Amino acid sequence: MTLTSGHTDTAQAGSGRTDLQQFEEADVLDVDFYSFQQQLTSEEQRSVAAIREFLDREVRPYADDLWEKAQSPRHLIPGFAELGLFGASWPETRQFENSAVYRAWVALEISRADPSTATFIGVHSGLAMNAIGVGGSAEQREEWMRPMARGEVIGAFGLTEPGHGSDTAKGLETTATRRTVDDGAGGSRDEWVLNGSKRWIGNAVFADIVVIWARDTADDQVKGFIVRQPAVGFTATKIERKQSLRGVENADIVLEDVVVPESDRLANINSFRDVAIILRLTRAEVAWQAIGVAVGAYEAALAYAKERQQFGKPIASFQLVQEKLANSLSNITASIALCMRVSEMQDLGIQKDHHSAMAKAFATARMREVVGWCREIMGGNGIQLDHGVARYFADAEAVYTFEGTYDMNTLIVGRSITGIAAFV
Structure with missing residues (x-):
């Protein structure tokens, strides 16, 4: 099987598009x-509208409480699955033919409602499912993809380590050692023994499977493994006291002689270059999540500015408040324009690492500015959950950092420009 992204979207310029009157x-x-x-x-527009209605009804009213309690919205998994939010890009799990642009708008909508929910879904669908979709054999895809799309199996993605984030490609320390053992029936079987640790792994405390990335002790190449839960020697401990994306249940993972059969090694992952294919797909989606964070904060600040009275009139009538709102909308619009093209390039099959990297770096930087301006518009009320911006303001810091920091993504773009790697 040839390793590909697994996406079968094709660009059909003008085909099936709505005219302007229908769009309006x-x-x-x-x-x-x-x-x-x-x-x-x-x-696609009807689907986005249905997803927005569900999120506005079932997620937004309760997001602050879940954030404060540091709980993921697990009770909504059946609803997410019914809406087709899991595995929308894969032939065997998507509910209808759709584009990367559509999936990008869905990512924006989810993050607009709640960045923690967007991350929870992104880990399961964007990372764990894509890992199996990109790297799995036909048998592995058949076993896992449909149950994951139905929400019957929840996945996690174990790449980052306590000592390695930005330098994971070369610094990954978790090891995988292959061995042959007696199968007890006169034959033998191959299996792998995993040892190491992972950090910041979303969904890991309740996931049914965790995709673990480890370095093969024989050839020093990174391989992927589906670790079914519970597994002997596998421990996931929830990270407490977070102040960003509290609705994502991240974990520290320890692997002590965890045994994985050869049948659960991702068959088409042979090096970190293969892992990078998955990250390229999800990095662009995270850029759209950043836009959603900015949109959520902007909408809350705009509504507040129209209602909040100072000096006998709404603060929305003040020039400096309007400037912040206009600058926020300009940032959002510029980010959408950039990310739209990246998603179109994904549909065309020409998206590269540096395209995703620029989108993620730009969109998250503009998001950070927007949430800052929106918090300023609210004054002291901006730091309280009840007024709608504080959660986005805090969550923006995590979105700015994960899936490649601003610095690392900027250097990926710089390498493309100059042909010189400046990572160290």
Whole structure:
């Protein structure tokens, strides 16, 4: 089997697109200032609208409470699955033919409602499912992809380590050692023994499977393994006292002689270059999540500014408040424009690492500015959950950092520009 992204989308310029009149009548976000959603088909627009309605009803009203309690929205998994939020890009699990642009808008919508929920879904669908979709054999995809799409099996993705984040490609310390053992029936079987530790692994405390990345002690190459839960020697401990993305249950993982059969090694992962294919797909989606964070903060600040009275009139009438709102919308619009093209390039099959890296670095930097301005608009009330911006303000820091820091993504772009790697 040839290793590919597994995505079968094709660009059909103009095919199935809504005309402007249909688009103007559609249920779209006011923040879509330049009407970017015109690029979605009618079916895609209807799906986005249905997802938004569900999120506004089932997620947004309760997101602050889950954030404060540091709990993931596990009770909504059946609803997420019914909406097709898991595995939307894969032929065997998507509910209808769709584009990367559509999936990007879905990522924006989820993050707009709650960045923690977006991360929870992103870990399961974007990372764990994509790991199996990209790196798994036909048999592995058949075993796992549909149950994961239905929400019957929840996945996690174990790459980052306590001592290695940005330098994971070369510094990964978790090891995998292959051995042959007696099968007890006169034959033998191959299995792997995993040892090491992981950190910041979302969903790991309750996941049914965890994709663990480890360095093969024989050839020093990174391999992927599906670790079924519970597993002897596998311990996941929830990380407490977080102040960002509290609704994501991250864990420290310790692996002590964890045995994985050869049948659960991802068959098409032979080096970190293969892992990078997965990260390229998800990094662009995280850029869209950053836009969603900015949109959520902007909408809350705009509503507040129209209602909050100072000096006998709404603060939305003040020039400096309008400047912050205009600058926020400009950042959001510029980020959408950049990320739209990256998603279109994914549909065309021409997206490269540096394209995803630029999108992630740019969108998260602009997001950080937006949440800062929106918190300023609210004054002291901006630090309280009840007023709608504080959660986005805090969560932005994690989104700015994960899936490659701003610095690392900037250097990926710099390497593309100059042809010189400047990582160390």
